[in-house]
Amino acid sequence: MKFIELTAKEFSKIENNMPGATYLQTTTWANIKKANNWESYYIGVKDDSDKIIAASLLLARKILLNKKIFYSPRGLMLDYKNTELLNFMIDNIKVFVKKHDGFMLKIDPLVEYRHHNSDGDIIDEEFNNIDIHNNLVNLGFKHKGFRVGYVNDLQYRWSYAIDISNKTYDEVFASFSSKGRNHIRKACKYPFIVKDVNEENLKDFKEITEHTAERHNHFDRTTDYYKSLIDGFSPENRIRIFVLYLDKKKYLKDFTDDKMYEEIKKEEQDLIPISCAMFIMDKDVVNYVYSGSYSKYNYFNASYMIQNEMIKWATEKHYKTYDFGGISGNFELDSQDYGVYAFKKNFNGRVIEYIGEYDLVINKFFYALYIYGYDLYRNSKKLLAKIKNK
Structure with a gap:
């Protein structure tokens, strides 16, 4: 296998045909995020026959003293069950991120954790992707938790969709x-x-x-x-x-x-x-x-x-699928955002639980500063919104 950096043109040719392909992993999305000071990098892995078998858009933004956070929105695009490929990709990403002044990599894979019905009940006790979770943790990722509610994740962990x-x-x-x-x-x-x-x-x-x-x-x-x-x-x-x-x-x-x-x-x-x-x-x-x-x-x-x-x-x-987007994952009638879920449930689909958000720490010092600053920023933003809208 060979780790490569792709041009935007090369990436655009394969972006819609990779495992877990999503509009958040496109050159178009990279161009949109550029307006918010996000740089973009395109990486991939080729097999021995020169076929691209893994890829990702990496967004990067300077946070402190020219150090950057790297983020693969809803990535990486690969077969997470292929541990050899996953290990190879992550080992090379660590080097790539460090080389480009990154102190961390954040991912939130488009991978389901467990199967649920419309009521949120687990319907297949034998299915879960805990092995993928364990592999990521063993590779050094910090998991943000199998959380419920609208928390400070960049992408929602719970969704609701219907099969059409x-x-x-x-x-x-x-x-x-x-x-x-x-x-x-x-x-x-x-x-x-x-x-x-x-x-x-x-x-x-x-x-x-x-x-x-x-x-x-x-x-x-x-x-x-x-x-x-x-x-x-x-x-x-x-x-x-x-x-x-x-x-x-x-x-x-x-x-x-x-x-x-x-x-x-x-x-x-x-x-x-x-x-x-x-x-x-x-x-x-x-x-x-x-x-x-x-x-x-x-x-x-x-x-x-x-x-x-x-x-x-x-x-x-x-x-094939109509995705209504995020829900809280709390299915109690008296929960704060039950109304959002109840509205979507009327279309008789199913609850989707994704595996969650992971941080790969490259520099512990800058990562600690980032976590402190990010929590402060999100909490102050919520407070300002409440004050503004009173």
């Missing part, structure tokens, strides 16, 4: 819970218009996500960031971002006895923005990435309408 492979939309719709189907039917009776986001209505998208961020006491992404995602992934037809509008004239004409009639009557716009969402596609997966809605319009079940429209599109395009 080889299924028609009608078959998928029939599998939703009765509550989910009823919410969708209710939303579909209203005169909603779905519009793709462009330069003209990006403002509407941003205002909705900002309102949602304030409601949940966290910071929203900037308009420039959202625009960079559109500009980056649109040429590859890899992104869908849209806003759901209510047609005021049609609503006032046809829904005179509706609960929201007087509220809608006050609105000045002919097309009233209600909800929004962004999706980024992998080869076989639709990823639900960002969303928002105005709480005063929750009555319309607009979020169900958006998901229904996108699931219909995904089945028509023959994707």
Whole structure:
């Protein structure tokens, strides 16, 4: 085997066909992160026949005294069961990171830990990837823990997804819970218009996500960031971002006895923005990435309408998995974020538990400084968000 550094052009040719391929492991993602002062490196391993059998985008950012944190988002892309390959890759990455002034490498592999059903119960006692976890620990990685809740990980450890492979939309719709189907039917009776986001209505998208961020006491992404995602992934037809509008004239004409009639009557716009969402596609997966809605319009079940429209599109395009994104992993009814999970559960999928986040320490001194500073930064950011949104 041979460890190599790849050019962006070379990496782009193989990025979608590697094990665990994801939009977070692409040259496009590297270009987007460049705006936030992240450098990018592309590495790989070739076998004896000159075939690339492992690869990764490594993002790097200067933290302190020109020392860098290295991060492989949802990487590395390889067969983690192949211990010989894994050992070879990690041994060479250690040298590579140190050579480029790195003090640590962070990874959060796209590897499932255990299999769960829709309720979060383990359904296959014999399946787990504890051997992969043990191999990483033996190679020197520090595991951040099999944690529950929205913690300070860079990527969520728990997700919720539905299998749509080889299924028609009608078959998928029939599998939703009765509550989910009823919410969708209710939303579909209203005169909603779905519009793709462009330069003209990006403002509407941003205002909705900002309102949602304030409601949940966290910071929203900037308009420039959202625009960079559109500009980056649109040429590859890899992104869908849209806003759901209510047609005021049609609503006032046809829904005179509706609960929201007087509220809608006050609105000045002919097309009233209600909800929004962004999706980024992998080869076989639709990823639900960002969303928002105005709480005063929750009555319309607009979020169900958006998901229904996108699931219909995904089945028509023959994707295999529809990933609703992060959940807390806490399935108790009284847990803080149970509502997010309950919403996604109405689409009758399954809970996904990933193996988690790992740090490979190259320089203990700078790593200790980083951990202290990072925890301080994240906690102060949460506090500032609460103060800002009061």
